Amino acid sequence: MIPLSINIFERGAAGVPSTTPVINQQFLDLIESYTHTITDAFGFESMAVEGPATVKIALDWLTNGLMRSVIVYSPKAETIWEGFLSNITARFGQQEVSVSLDTTGNRVKVRYTTVLGTSGVTVTSSDTASQALYGVKDLVISTGETVAATAQSLRDKVLAERKNPVATNSGSAETGEQGDVRLTLTFAGWYATLDWVQTSRTSTTLTSTTTQVGDLIQTSGVGIGVTNAFLSTSRANISSSGITDTELIAADTSFRQKIEELLKKGNSSNQRLAWGVYENREFYVATWAGATPTTITYKQQSGDHNVYDAIGNPVAPWNVRPNAMRQVIDLIDPAPTSTAQDSADRSYVERVTCTIASDRIGVSFEPASTTAVDAMIARIG
Amino acid sequence: MALEVKVGSIYISGTSKAADANAYPGSGTPWTSQATTPIKIAIDSWFPKVAEPSWVFGGGPPFRNGQTPVTKTYPNVTEEIPVILKATTPQNAITLYQTLDREISTAQYSNPTPMQVRPVSASGTIVYFDVYSAHIQPDPKFLGSEAPVGSAHATMRCTMTLVRSPHGTSVLGTSSISALAGASFGNVGTGSPDDNAALSFAPTGDMLYEGTPMKILVTPVGVMTTLLVASVKSVTYGTSGSGAKTTSSTTGTSASTIGAAANLLGTKQGISGRVFFRLSNCTSNAQIRVEMTNGGSVRLFTGKWITPPSGVASLNDMGDIPLDYLRRAGDDGDNLNIYIGYKSTDGSSATATLDYTEYLEYYDYARVDGFTTSVNNPTIAVHSFRETTGLSCLPLASPVAYTRSSGGGLVYDPANLAGTAPRLFSGALLWVNWLKTGNVHDKTDTATVTATYAPLFRSVS
Numbered sequence: 001m002i003p004l005s006i007n008i009f010e011r012g013a014a015g016v017p018s019t020t021p022v023i024n025q026q027f028l029d030l031i032e033s034y035t036h037t038i039t040d041a042f043g044f045e046s047m048a049v050e051g052p053a054t055v056k057i058a059l060d061w062l063t064n065g066l067m068r069s070v071i072v073y074s075p076k077a078e079t080i081w082e083g084f085l086s087n088i089t090a091r092f093g094q095q096e097v098s099v100s101l102d103t104t105g106n107r108v109k110v111r112y113t114t115v116l117g118t119s120g121v122t123v124t125s126s127d128t129a130s131q132a133l134y135g136v137k138d139l140v141i142s143t144g145e146t147v148a149a150t151a152q153s154l155r156d157k158v159l160a161e162r163k164n165p166v167a168t169n170s171g172s173a174e175t176g177e178q179g180d181v182r183l184t185l186t187f188a189g190w191y192a193t194l195d196w197v198q199t200s201r202t203s204t205t206l207t208s209t210t211t212q213v214g215d216l217i218q219t220s221g222v223g224i225g226v227t228n229a230f231l232s233t234s235r236a237n238i239s240s241s242g243i244t245d246t247e248l249i250a251a252d253t254s255f256r257q258k259i260e261e262l263l264k265k266g267n268s269s270n271q272r273l274a275w276g277v278y279e280n281r282e283f284y285v286a287t288w289a290g291a292t293p294t295t296i297t298y299k300q301q302s303g304d305h306n307v308y309d310a311i312g313n314p315v316a317p318w319n320v321r322p323n324a325m326r327q328v329i330d331l332i333d334p335a336p337t338s339t340a341q342d343s344a345d346r347s348y349v350e351r352v353t354c355t356i357a358s359d360r361i362g363v364s365f366e367p368a369s370t371t372a373v374d375a376m377i378a379r380i381g
Numbered sequence: 382m383a384l385e386v387k388v389g390s391i392y393i394s395g396t397s398k399a400a401d402a403n404a405y406p407g408s409g410t411p412w413t414s415q416a417t418t419p420i421k422i423a424i425d426s427w428f429p430k431v432a433e434p435s436w437v438f439g440g441g442p443p444f445r446n447g448q449t450p451v452t453k454t455y456p457n458v459t460e461e462i463p464v465i466l467k468a469t470t471p472q473n474a475i476t477l478y479q480t481l482d483r484e485i486s487t488a489q490y491s492n493p494t495p496m497q498v499r500p501v502s503a504s505g506t507i508v509y510f511d512v513y514s515a516h517i518q519p520d521p522k523f524l525g526s527e528a529p530v531g532s533a534h535a536t537m538r539c540t541m542t543l544v545r546s547p548h549g550t551s552v553l554g555t556s557s558i559s560a561l562a563g564a565s566f567g568n569v570g571t572g573s574p575d576d577n578a579a580l581s582f583a584p585t586g587d588m589l590y591e592g593t594p595m596k597i598l599v600t601p602v603g604v605m606t607t608l609l610v611a612s613v614k615s616v617t618y619g620t621s622g623s624g625a626k627t628t629s630s631t632t633g634t635s636a637s638t639i640g641a642a643a644n645l646l647g648t649k650q651g652i653s654g655r656v657f658f659r660l661s662n663c664t665s666n667a668q669i670r671v672e673m674t675n676g677g678s679v680r681l682f683t684g685k686w687i688t689p690p691s692g693v694a695s696l697n698d699m700g701d702i703p704l705d706y707l708r709r710a711g712d713d714g715d716n717l718n719i720y721i722g723y724k725s726t727d728g729s730s731a732t733a734t735l736d737y738t739e740y741l742e743y744y745d746y747a748r749v750d751g752f753t754t755s756v757n758n759p760t761i762a763v764h765s766f767r768e769t770t771g772l773s774c775l776p777l778a779s780p781v782a783y784t785r786s787s788g789g790g791l792v793y794d795p796a797n798l799a800g801t802a803p804r805l806f807s808g809a810l811l812w813v814n815w816l817k818t819g820n821v822h823d824k825t826d827t828a829t830v831t832a833t834y835a836p837l838f839r840s841v842s
Contacts, residue, residue: 002452003779007797019751021795029778076653076701077748077800236688236726305439305449311681313703361437361451 002356004034004080004318005073006049015135016229017069017084017281027057027183033357036072036081040322040350041260043276043284044189047072047081053183058090061183066101066165067134070187079279080318080354084193087186095171105139105162106130111252112143112151120148122155127163134165135228137196140252190230191277194256197227201249209262210241210285213275216255217283224255231277237284242268274323289324290348290368297324298349298365302331305362317354317363324349326365384428384841385415385505386462388512388543389484389494392418393464404535405468405477412480419477423463423538429498429510431840432458432547453591455547455839457513464517466537474537478519485515485543495773496545498841506584506842508549509773515543548837550766551584552774557596557766557833558584560805564831566599566813569824570618570659570739577616577812578830582805586836590651592744592804593834594765594776599813600787601828605754607816608761608782608796609698611746612803614652616812617641620737626669626723627732633686633724635672638738641717652742654702656684656719657814659736659822665691667731671699672720675707683722689733696814696822698748702740736824741812747800749782753818758784758793765802766835774835805834 006028012018031051039045047070053061065088072081087100109124126136141158143151201222207215214235219225225233243265249258263273263285271291278284289297298315299308306314331345351366386393391412403411403419411417432455441448466481468474485494493511519539552558560580567574586593592612599608619639628634638658656671663669671684682703689695702717719740725731747763754761765780767773780802783792803811813830816822 003801005799007799019797021751021797023795025779071797071799073799075745075801076655077698077746078700079799303440303442303445305451309682309703311703312706313682314705359437361439 002361003075004356005077006031006034007071007073008085009069009071011067011069011084011133014132014228015067015084022068024057024060027051027053027061027185030057033355035353035355036318037351037353038081038322039276039352040274040288041263041276042189042191043278044081044083044191045351046189047083047187048184050182050184053090053181055092055181058092058181058183061088061185062090062097062099062167065185066099074316074318078319081187081189082279082281083187083189085185086188086192087184089184089186091180091182093180094174095169097167097169099165099167101134101137101165103162104130104134104137104165105158106134106164107136108139108141108155108159108162110141110143110151110155110158112146112148114147115145120151122148122152125152125155125159127159130163135193135196135230138198138254140198189277190281191256193228193230194224194259195254197224198252198254199224199249199258200251200253201247203247205247206244207247208241209243209245209265210238212245212247212262213259213283213285214238216259230281232280232282234280234282237278237282237286239286241266241273241285286323288348293325293346293348295325296327296346298326300326300328302328307363317361318356320352320354320363320365322349322352384422385497385499386422387415387495387497388481388515388541391420391481391484393420393422393462394418403467405466405473407469407473407476412477419467420481421465421467423465427462429840430458430460432456457544458547460541460543460545462541462543464539464541466539468535468537471535471537474535475519478517478537478539481541482517485512485517485541492769492772493546496543496549498549500841506551508551508838508840508842509553509775510549511546511773511775513544513546515541517541546775548588548775548839550773550775550835550837551586551842552835554770554772554774555768557768557774557835559831560595560834561811561830561832563829566828566830567824568601568814568822568826568828570616570737574827575618576739576814577613577810580612580805580809580811580832582807582809582834584836584842585807586842587839588837589807592806593837594780595763595803595805595832595834596766596768597763597803597811597813598760598785598831599762599815599828600760600830601754601815601826603823603826604817605761605815605828606750606752606818607820608749608763609696609746609814609816610749610763610803611655611741611743611812612806612809613741613743613812614649614806614809615742616810617740617742618737622721623735623737625732625734626721627730628723629725629728629730631725631728633668633670633722635720635722636735638719638721638735639740640719641740649742650708652704652744653746654704654717655741655743655746656699656702657739657741658697658699658721659695659739659824660689660697660733661694661736662732662734663689663691663693663695664730664732666726666729667691667733668724668726669697669699669733670722671702672722673702674718674720676716676718680720681706686722686724688726690820693819693821694736694823695820696816743812744806744809745801745803747798747802749796749798752782752784752794752796754784758786760785760787761796763798763802765804776837805832 010020031049036047037045089098106127272288274288275285405419438448496510499505499507565574622638668686673682782796782798784794
């Protein structure tokens with residue numbers, strides 16, 4: 001058997017993950033499938049568990065579940081995924097109910113243009129009750145020609161509609177199989193919260209890109225932690241890029257946008273970087289594995305369901321990570337090239353998906369999403 | 382073999398030769414006694430169905446011959462038991478059928494109905510299963526038709542279909558069997574007491590080699606905030622290589638520590654390896670990792686860099702040492718040589734002072750945290766089977782960990798459990814270490830440890 005430990009914790013004040021375990025974890029005894037994804041420019045990306053439930057269990061999760069945090073441990077007590085509950089879908093026979101944080105916004109402002117062509121922006125309006133539950137989630141609305149009062153009215157209207165997670169109900173009323181009660185909990189990695197808060201900065205000082213990234217995750221100064229203290233402030237796993245860039249941040253730029261803008265510039269060796277939020281909500285930055293394509297992290301062989309490390313030890317599917325070179329050892333490379341990142345038998349792993357279900361246990365690998373030159377140039381700004 | 386079967390409070394004896402004297406007269410509760418029950422199993426050859434293992438296999442054709450087993454579990458068992466209900470009248474037979482039907486339908490209302498089975502013998506061990514769902518399909522065409530001439534009784538034949546737990550246990554309520562009784566443990570890998578002790582395992586049950594759930598209680602002298610616990614085959618402790626490890630290198634260097642005889646083939650296919658480095662101190666810019674060879678200079682494994690707590694003594698879990706490659710490529714004489722890797726995170730001098738190394742050959746390992754023991758709730762419990770008065774001690778769907786008072790089972794603080802709650806295996810030891818606030822490891826600490834288990838059976842005992 002594969003006893004994953006899925007530890008779920010109550011949301012803390014302002015959405016900050018707490019250490020208070022959710023007492024009612026009946027549903028976790030009922031799950032029938034587990035899936036997680038991890039990518040090289042996000043870290044822990046998504047996780048979903050699905051299974052049958054009772055009406056009572058499903059309603060409890062729909063009402064109280066969003067923003068609960070999760071840490072998933074392997075049977076050997078290794079952290080294999082960590083994040084927060086962002087979407088809940090419950091099926092009650094022919095009816096389906098979903099709640100999600102995706103469309104929530106509890107700090108809103110509106111950008112507009114006056115009839116004279118002057119651009120304006122309202123002050124932000126917040127719903128502190130929602131922020132006390134989920135943390136701050138910015139929403140900027142752009143509208144056309146209007147006056148300030150109208151823009152303010154629009155701001156208040158949007159805030160009223162979007163301050164709390166929206167539930168969507170769908171269903172049918174048909175004869176035939178009525179269906180049962182099933183619940184799906186979908187979690188997002190903590191990196192996603194870097195998109196929640198927008199910032200700006202007027203300084204044009206040139207500073208190391210990775211130093212700026214470290215500054216942007218702090219709980220002081222320009223850090224996102226001043227608003228949402230979700231992430232660790234540790235810089236221990238942020239490798240220096242060796243290059244500098246301006247500290248300037250345009251208005252209405254999310255922390256994620258600025259961080260990715262900095263990291264997409266690569267390092268001083270003209271190499272791409274890989275990054276993400278991993279265990280203990282720590283931010284990692286490292287040179288991408290494709291820079292040394294002959295250093296193989298994972299090996300596979302046709303007809304063998306296992307993934308092996310470079311020496312030949314099996315790696316459990318839930319322990320497989322992206323930013324790695326993978327080789328299928330029984331595929332003959334017709335033109336082996338030591339400097340080529342990818343060949344017939346060797347490829348860079350950009351995303352991994354681990355699936356555990358009654359009939360299937362394994363991991364799938366996704367290669368680099370594109371090799372088009374223009375896309376590559378876009379990645380490096 | 383004649384079996385004594387009881388479902389809830391209703392006896393169903395194992396013979397089809399029901400005496401007319403046992404026919405239900407419409408009053409009383411004769412089904413509460415083996416000798417007087419009017420309900421019989423219709424065929425002498427009925428035997429509880431043995432839970433069939435469910436395997437997930439991997440690999441295979443067309444690329445190679447055969448498939449490799451990945452994991453094994455046991456699904457619920459569906460039993461069909463033909464029964465005969467004897468009564469003095471057809472109406473009484475129907476009443477008897479309704480009584481039996483109600484008795485087996487309590488799972489969603491109160492508790493799962495227990496089904497107990499044993500060979501007919503005063504000293505036989507009863508095995509208790511949980512019945513999750515059940516129904517009885519009467520066959521009314523025989524009603525009243527099977528009666529010897531001159532006999533005043535009616536017979537109803539039914540098929541009782543049960544969905545029950547794959548395993549039963551011989552233990553009820555709070556009567557789990559002791560594997561370790563109030564043993565004194567030291568929070569250190571050597572000396573008396575040290576951090577491990579043998580577990581006794583008799584009677585054994587059918588899961589001798591697959592793991593039997595345990596309840597482990599650890600009561601430290603003093604405060605505990607993190608518990609590390611494992612069921613192990615062996616513990617290797619050593620101070621080889623101990624002392625200050627100093628470097629300014631940001632890429633790291635390493636030093637040898639202990640060696641352990643691998644002997645990985647043969648009797649150790651199911652165990653994993655895990656290394657712990659105890660540091661007596663560490664600077665804030667030091668990181669350590671575990672490395673392994675089997676005698677050569679090539680590192681067969683290097684673990685992740687971890688940052689130990691600085692300025693205090695710490696016990697650092699370096700994670701698993703993968704042994705499978707040596708299993709496939711090596712022989713019984715291969716050794717494991719464990720190295721401590723160390724580096725500076727910032728290029729200035731960093732020191733990690735190694736006190737000792739422990740290498741575990743283990744079956745299950747768990748880390749429990751998110752709690753603090755105190756005067757009122759001094760004990761941390763890791764609990765893998767049900768302990769409710771009157772109910773069988775079957776495994777919990779998910780183990781739980783919590784602090785509790787020394788005298789009772791009240792839950793004070795729920796704790797977080799990572800890994801696999803240790804199970805009892807044939808010949809296993811229990812290994813226990815713990816940390817205080819700030820992840821401090823005090824090797825002068827002691828604790829009292831108790832472990833109990835409930836043997837599991839797939840059929841009769």
